[in-house]
Amino acid sequence: MCSRTSPRTSRTGRPRSTEADAAILEATRAALVELGWSKLTMGDVATRAGVAKTTLYRRWANKSELVVDAVAVLFDELELPDLGSLRADIEHVVLQFAALLERPETKTALMAVVAESTRDEPLRERIRCSIVDRQKRLVLDGRRRAQLRGELPVDRDPVTVEATDGLIFDVIAGAVVHRALVSAEPVDADWVGRLSALLVGGLGAVAAAP
Amino acid sequence: MCSRTSPRTSRTGRPRSTEADAAILEATRAALVELGWSKLTMGDVATRAGVAKTTLYRRWANKSELVVDAVAVLFDELELPDLGSLRADIEHVVLQFAALLERPETKTALMAVVAESTRDEPLRERIRCSIVDRQKRLVLDGRRRAQLRGELPVDRDPVTVEATDGLIFDVIAGAVVHRALVSAEPVDADWVGRLSALLVGGLGAVAAAP
């Protein structure tokens, strides 16, 4: 799963233009900013990229897959520098993620492709590989680091570990997304502080009495 | 805000058919189940409801607003019976909400209208009134009940209260939505138990050391 090996194995014929690839993804992000998801059209993206519509369809089956790829790269910016404590790490990553969600291209695109993916298994897979997994590793790193610091106990059961990692991921990402897009209220320092306190407290309590 | 007074004040002429209203909303839900959000069309809904397209547009400005109204009523099913403890209450509401999100009509529609609302203020308002506020009251009730039981301290500062209520709401709703739709993994008893433990522990810790 999440195979990175491109399906292109043909050795003959004119090779695909890598410049076109880049131009298309860039144009897609620009169109998302200007028009939003629902008014973005394949034809417009093609025009912006200085490329024919067929060149888009040769690479992506539909608008959703194109947008996932266009947005995915933005999630590479997320980083987790060691700030000395679990709570500081959490606050930092939440703020980073919130900043990403404030960008117009992600704000309008993320929920749209998730909505689309509820009826499109290949798209769901693509989202998992391109977006979800890139975020999940941050939780992993943060947890390991907190264990090294002694802030969290070292759990030997891999099932429990994975379940807790997944839970924390869904709670953090879900809360930020819900706050930003559904409740439509700002993810500010105060809110982030409360969330971090809740999580650190909760993790501590759970660790103390499983 | 959230005015329930319909803009229709005309007292003369033939009144609108309430049967048509019901048939349209029912047809919309059926179409969502069969086709999903992106393949649902106004014309198809009209046909299913045995109604002319004009009759739809006389009542709703566009597809998004129609779908919000069609789905909103489902959120009335959410209830919060007193199960004797904060943790039991949380587990119950999470499971209820997850069951709601498993229904194909909500699964495909909810994220779609949220995505649409990022660029449509009136729609955002309609979602808040029809869907978000209906859920938020459950958090309010649950918190009050836990305070009566003595599980949570009684906070006198209304600002803190509202902030915490909002946080808990975003955490619960966000986590469930993210688990169900983004991570695309089941919201089962195990996961719900872990989430409830985390929240109860976190609330306790935060209450102990603000």
Add this chain to the structure above:
Amino acid sequence: MCSRTSPRTSRTGRPRSTEADAAILEATRAALVELGWSKLTMGDVATRAGVAKTTLYRRWANKSELVVDAVAVLFDELELPDLGSLRADIEHVVLQFAALLERPETKTALMAVVAESTRDEPLRERIRCSIVDRQKRLVLDGRRRAQLRGELPVDRDPVTVEATDGLIFDVIAGAVVHRALVSAEPVDADWVGRLSALLVGGLGAVAAAP
């Protein structure tokens, strides 16, 4: 065959715009003049007519049928005034037909739709009704008139009559079309005179010795 009763029997709904019909046919002729058959596009015709493309496709299944209808009306201009002799009548109708074929819209369209009709039975039928039959009556009238004048004998056998009418029609129309479009040489008075002489002579000889 050649039913003139329109297939539209629906009594409900908005009736079709007759102005649109006229504007489309007019625009089609204009486009034929400017662009010729192969560069004429449905979209361009729609734009010229100030009409949506769907409005064209609601009336005509394809470019060929549209062009047949647009050009057919021009064949109504053909007339057969009594010029006193069979030969004069023939010369007149040939010149008229040649003038029609010189018009850029017919020149470019006629052979094209005939070519298309070799693989399209409904189109062939449409051409027969809209174009061929309108020309054939001229032969009928001319023959009757010549018989009244005593220039041709009155044949009692309807089979022979119809066969000869058909032959004369194919010879006249075919010769003019071939001269004008295939040989690409002018249909001038000299050529018309020779053709008429050949035909009158031939008809006389055939009548004398069946």
Add this chain to the structure above:
Amino acid sequence: MCSRTSPRTSRTGRPRSTEADAAILEATRAALVELGWSKLTMGDVATRAGVAKTTLYRRWANKSELVVDAVAVLFDELELPDLGSLRADIEHVVLQFAALLERPETKTALMAVVAESTRDEPLRERIRCSIVDRQKRLVLDGRRRAQLRGELPVDRDPVTVEATDGLIFDVIAGAVVHRALVSAEPVDADWVGRLSALLVGGLGAVAAAP
């Protein structure tokens, strides 16, 4: 005009494959039979011929010119054996030409390229050289033979001769084409007999009284 010298004079580099030429023309005829003119595509012809599209375009400027060349060779089959009388000769050539026009590849292609040629001078020239002139010589031969037999007088005026030859050609070819493709009725022995009688009678009458 009608130069047969190919424009290729380069003597260096890899020479063009003559097998490819033959395969392409054969594939074009096959495609005409199966698909007809308007659905024949250059890409499909290339595939059938086992050749790249570039190879087609290196030899022919466009679809029309390719089809003219593919069909032209079929007109070489037309012959004019001496059957002993002008009328028999005419009947024979008409039946031959009719048989040629019945073949699906010519039926669909001939009128199409003629239609195309009304707006394309080079194509018109190519049709004249490759198709029209090959047929015209049959009229010449038939006339000379009839003069030798004494069926037709020997006209000394070359202008009159050429005009009459051209007329007869347009009448015969035009009548057959019109009968077969426009009237869409069979060119059978009865019809051919009537046409021949008309022509022989007409030529006789014209010769008797110029």
Add this chain to the structure above:
DNA sequence: GCCTAACCGAGACGGTACGTCAGGTCTTACA
């Protein structure tokens, strides 16, 4: 018991975007 305003169905209307297809060109690697 009629008037009349607003409703209703049907379906045509001008648009916009779709995803596909063909035409004709260009770019590879190879012969």
Add this chain to the structure above:
DNA sequence: TGTAAGACCTGACGTACCGTCTCGGTTAGGC
């Protein structure tokens, strides 16, 4: 230089929905 393969741009295709409009006809009040 010719060739097969296949990507490229251009532009038209015919379809699907959008949201609006125009019909003929219906249905409740209010008079």
